[in-house]
Amino acid sequence: MNKQSDISLATLHAPTRHDSGPKHVTGTAEYIDDMIEPVGTMHAYLGLSTKPHAEILGMNLDAVRSAPGVIGVLTAEDIPGENDVSPSHKHDEPIFAVGEVQFWGQPVFAVIAETREAARRAAQLAKIDYRDRPWIADVRAGQAAGGKLVTEPLKLERGEVDAALTSAPRRARGAVTIGGQDHFYLEGQIAFAVPGEDEDVTIHSSTQHPSEVQLMVAQVLGIRHNAVTVNVRRMGGGFGGKETQGNLFAAVAALAAKKWNRACKIRPDRDDDMQATGKRHDFVVDYDVGYDESGRILAVDAVYGARGGFSSDLTGPVTDRALFHADNAYWYPAVRVRSEPLYTNTVSNTAFRGFGGPQGMVACERWIEDIAYALGKDTLDIRKANFYGTDTDNVTPYHQVVEDNIVHRVVDELEASSDYQARRRAIIDFNKTSTVLKKGIALTPVKFGISFTATWYNQAGALVHVYKDGSIHLSHGGTEMGQGLYIKVAQVVADAFGVNLDTVKIMATSTGKVPNTSATAASSGSDLNGMAAWDACEQIKSRMLAHAAKLHDADEADCHWVTGGLNVGRKHIPFAELAASAYLNRVQLSAAGFYKTPKIHWDRATGRGHPFYYFAYGASVSEVTIDTLTGEYTVDRVDILHDVGKSLNPAVDMGQIEGGFIQGMGWLTTEELVWDDKGQLRTHAPSTYKIPLASDVPPIFNVRIAEWSVNREPTIGRSKAVGEPPFMLAISVVEALGMAVASMADYKKAPQLDTPVTPERVLMGVERMKTARGA
Template identity: 50%
Template sequence: MNQRESLTASRDAMASQVAATTDAHAAAPLGTPSKASAPASTRAMGQSHIHESARSQVAGAAHYIDDLPEVKGTLYAAPILSTVAHGTLNGVDASAALALPGVRGVVLAADVPGDPLLAAFAHDEPVFAVDTVQHIGQVIGLVVADSVVQARRAVRAVMLDITPLPAVLTVQDALKAQSYVQPPVFVRRGDAATGLAQSAHRLQGALEVGGQEHFYLEGQIAYALPLEQRQWSIHSSTQHPGEVQHWVAHALGIDSHAVRVDCRRMGGGFGGKETQAGHLAVWAAVAANKFGRPVKLRFDRDEDFMVTGKRHPFAYEYDVGFDDTGRITGLKLQMAANCGFSADLSGPVADRAVFHADNAYYLSDVEIASYRCKTNTQSHTAFRGFGGPQGVIVIEAILGDIARALGRDAQDVRLANLYGKNASEGRNVTHYQMTVEDNILHELLPQLEHTSGYRQRQAEIAAWNAQSPVLKRGIAITPVKFGISFTATLFNQAGALVHVYTDGSVQVNHGGTEMGQGLHTKVAQIVADELGVPLRRVLVTASDTSKVPNASATAASSGTDLNGRAAQFAARHVRDNLAAFVCGLDGCGAGAIRFADGQVISPNAVRSFEAVVKDAHANRIQLWSDGFYRTPKIHYDKATLTGRPFYYFSYGAACTEVVIDTLTGENRVLKVDILHDVGHSINPAIDIGQIEGGFVQGMGWLTTEQLVWNHQGALATHAPSTYKIPATGDIPAHFKIDLWPEANREDNVGGSKAVGEPPLMLAISVYEALRNAVAAGRGGVEATAPVALTAPATAENVLRALGRVGD
């Protein structure tokens, strides 16, 4: 059996296992077993159902915004971009552009009827540049024309008068100038200075980790249609329709109820469409307002790179003390995030980096300084992991350097630093004062160590490196402990609607958005099991602000947790109405009614679901309902960054083996073994796909996806020709994924756990394996010294870490 066949067999076996163990948990009322549970074999949850849009996507029949029929009279916009990183905007000369065929006009800051600043959290970003420009690629205005080609041609004819001003382009320059989008934040526990002074050993080091382009397949796009009575319809490829609604209304100076935002699906988001999709919607709406015509705005790939923000690049400095076992006894850590020219989501991103600077490890005496640096680059934004990866990587790098300094295996050092299993050990409270109640890493890590053959492979690699002068291998196991919930507590809420029609078919609408991650599929499975109907009878419709208002963004890995539970509650209300109706017919208690296999079963009769629905409608029984869910237990003080910001933690670990060429710096990932915790999986195939995709995306962040800004502040890597995401040839032949079988210990929907973001951090094992290979390549005394490998580990950066080339 080859590796792919083995993986398929493993998935099938896991699907059967999950299906059997999910039954008693999936449709239960909070805290109690459900009396309406159907046999496990008939349940939708726990089974590997295909993605709800898969067939349409393969057939080319799934509609994205650029596929929608366009209203007669639609105009097309193209952005006018700043060519200077920082400067005074003296004027815009569009006369040559206006003279071109098909050009209808330009849209500038003066054309914004409402607030000239976007309704962003920090209220620090203009809709269009007004008096100054803040980065190369900032949108100054739009050219609007009868066709896309005419608009793009005309943009090139627009002349900008900009007087350059000094620009801050690096984190180091921002720190020197004290240039921040928000004030620095400091989190302390214990006495770091004393802990360091009394430590048996001590290390200092620095690390830089680059950003990452989202590179969604569907670029940023919006289509704004003015309707009657100052109402608006906005089609937006967005993870947050509610925010787009708010931003558009704010910019147009109208009430939110006059703006409807619709999103059937996105061609990828990864965080890049959480806030920054709102920009395009606002720009298109302002243009449509000026010309009284529908306007579509779609970025090409170069524009998308130049205009939109990335994952935040981070720079770190650390001073760590530790004992002979490698256990940390004191830590001072400085984290500096490159936020770009405005705050966007940089505050909560940097906060989450602070929250995850411990990853899986207890830090007794620690001091963390978090700087949110303002630079004249694109405003960086949410990206899968939302600061978590930037927190996790630094503590893993520190532990790797500790292991090298002591000559110990890094796996042993990591095990020595883990949070305790329980409160009696006194090592289970985080540096932000949240108790870790569900730690499974003491069992999960040794299991992966065993199934991956880590110890044997480590010895084999050491022997291989000793006789290989050019190619050097490295192996590493790194864990993940990732907090699940929005750190902004108010976003941890969701609503849903469930409609049952008289033919027994079911329609669901919820506040989440589908970006390929399978959210709609999982929600449909949850509702199908709650009503006891076949999955094919449940349809999830487009995200729509006119159906579920004030919905949170689909982000923070919480899409299923929030919207799935809200939809489950809505379906449960309808089910209870039907159960009460049948009880009235059969003279039994509501608890005696079961819904399963498309049937409604009472002690006295078995009826089809369709028949019960039809009779209930005839008797004026409500067949639709809403559902609402708010995440319990969470709270924290934003001023001190202490409390319980997360409902629970997702765990996992990856064992990765790599090889580097010490002459060229070329490197490859050879083998990956993953053991990951998704609780009781609602859909194992989708969850495994998310683990695969998250890991590969994280691998790209740390190996090939290098963003380069030149000395003028222009992004030089702004197309697939200069920016390399992982391709099929980068995927190792040995790529094995297993799911941890235990249910979520918190009362989450179906006993499941979030899966969107945590797997990305498993790829930090790639980075640590590469650093181990570099240490082997340096040899001698240098093999025990800290390895300063700048991420991503491109060939150039690997050679620098080996000491083969200078900066």
């Protein structure tokens, strides 16, 4: 079982539709809110704080309890176990606030009622007396207040940074502000708890991390993990927002279900969901970069300040990964980067597609841009001059050697296929004569590390049953949030047994079938669960093959798996026939598979290791047009070449590349989070928070997979992860907008646009350029 079976790979690498695709478009896909509710199902709703930081002097919930339809109220006093749902070891995220509130929208209590509407209305009737305390709004305010941290910072260092900076012929110093982002999943947070006998409770949760929900519910109820079963059939989007944020809702539903011995569902409105749940971390990065006259970087010293929020959540690993991607695809001879995960009186920020990597990359592209404009060169020339090498100049700031570097080929191919150079010349000519409209173009690369940096998460389990009619039942620890994980793993199983895809029944993820699962995150879902499922299949196949050889008095070496079944010498045994025969002869047709990622290790204390199994690469070219009178702009054309290794499912992977780019473009251009001077998030609904629309998709959108790429590591099917890396391709939009703005000063001053690059920021950038030109 050291190598994958030599059978037809048509099933595995074929463009295959999403298993739930027809259900999605016909409205028959069942989500938690579609499930039939048992008679007597209760509904919960959260009562949220209306202060960003305050002492709770008193809380009168009499009107809440006496409201029509109310069954009861839950507060911290009703929790039999621990009042905490923090994913970190700090245990600093209470379900219900006690003594003080630390952000506007923090849960203080929960109403349990006969209907959701009754619970929702009753939650507004609480009377809470507060005494205001000083509050910290953002990164700069946190730094000014002394820099209180929510978790331990990290430093990565290699080389003699201070000496290299001092001796550098040129310096680029500055700061870049990088905005946050709301997940805006189509299906909001939701949980449905059904009590069982004794301590048992079953939770249907919209979560990317069923085992963590299991742990949290057990911790809150004061029971053991084996009494809690968490089921996840599908989510209507996650993007990291359901890695830890579902813990709260599952715990509240379970508390109510066990207290009143009735099923309980909780689903907040979008407004409350957005105010009470964490988001992508916004950063302010201060940098000092030394470089030479050719644009080669000699040294980097940068501090990555992040708005952590009121508790640790995943801020530590998110800010760590920002540092891991402070290099993007570039070699730094000397480097020192430090994280500053700051406490603020805002909701605790959390995982989001890319997990800090996008913020790290935006910052390093800023100083690439600064260098290019200072030297009067194309930003692409500076990027190329600083790419990692393949034999030397290939050690990262965390001391991992880049062994699979294909960024040169990816960028060169895209530069040629997109006709980048001719288009750039045409844009410069256009800008010389156009007085109102200005254009810009940029090509940016992506190098993204794949694996959980928390090494223990790089494991997965799967359970495969073959029934005596030849049908197959597949369970694994990965969760489906629309990204196509289920269909990919089903393809792996169908391919392993050489059967049609419709032979494989995809089952809901359940902690009762596969224990101790890792979150479906870090782009590792297919890598981990695909290999675990393949391992289970190989165990069953070895038993079936041995049985067939014995039954037909053949040597096992003369037995070969082929499409449709097993060849024993010259005799072909169809798979279903073989399964029936194995059953009659008492051959075990079930197996639990397991996989752990090899080669990876990480020592956080020293900032050294090999945290990533491999890297995924990509590049994008974006062309834009801005209106210098209003700041409005259009993204006119995008060309992408992306590396997914040998694609498991090109149709699904193309969707991930396209969707990742558009979501990244939204983060960098339109999705702006705004808190008012009272500490309340004001962009908490579709009316005030603008995600990309269909009309925002570039009219020319050329996306290609690098079909020549094959993962050098023995991943499942030699594929590469595709969930997160395409997100960062959208940085090319920011860089193109920067070029258009810089044209107002004849490209002699770096545009230095903070994100999101809204029309307002474009207009302010234009005015800065006019001032610089006049000076």
